[in-house]
Amino acid sequence: MxxxxxxxxxxxxxxxxxxxxxxxxxxxxxxxxxxxxxxxRMDEHPVIAFKTTPHGRRPVLASRPGLQVIDIIGTWQDERQDVVATARYFRISEDDVRAVVSYYADYKKEIDQDLNAHLEAQENYKRVLHQRDARARRRVAKT
Structure with a gap:
């Protein structure tokens, strides 16, 4: 509205x-x-910036604009919410991870929607690759 x-x-x-x-x-x-x-949002969360992506405007880590919030949060969730492991994986500071998690807490619904759409797109991509590989194997088997 x-x-x-x-x-x-x-x-x-x-x-x-x-x-x-x-x-x-x-x-x-x-x-x-x-x-x-x-x-x-950037005033409330100074480590966050915004970047235009093929999927629209997305929050990113200001110090590493190629690193989207959904990437950090997805990894943080996969790492059982381990800040140290997430920081090590991306080679960013633990404070940056905590700041992204704080942003996530404020905008959880929105980020979860973006993350789910991202994961669905990855699954679709994997499915397409699998189907393509299966067709290629069938063609090779016929020759």
Whole structure:
């Protein structure tokens, strides 16, 4: 649900916002909403940044933007919530893992949805590879 909100900004910022929105093919209103939402989250969780991925905007570790929160949380869960093991696996600090877990606690439902979608995509990929390999083996066996 959305509700109207009046906002004043200087002309240069507004112009830059409109240009960026056009390049991003979204409305200025949606872009402002995204910036405010992400900015509030980054203020609360300074180790978190946001990055555009093929699956949309995702929270990442600010010091390692290639490392998504869902990757860290998935590993942390696989490691029986062992912060030390998770930090060692990614070669990041234990404080970074704790900070990501804190972010997860605040946005658990959203992250769980992203993580489940990610795991489903991995399973689909494995299934496709298995089917492709099985077809290739059948072709080889026929020759």
């Amino acid at each position: 959305t509700s109207p909100f009046s906002l004043r900004m200087d002309d240069d910022t507004r112009e830059e916002l409109v240009k960026h929105a056009e390049r991003s093919e979204v409305s200025p209103s949606k872009l402002v909403n995204r910036y405010v939402k992400e900015g509030l």
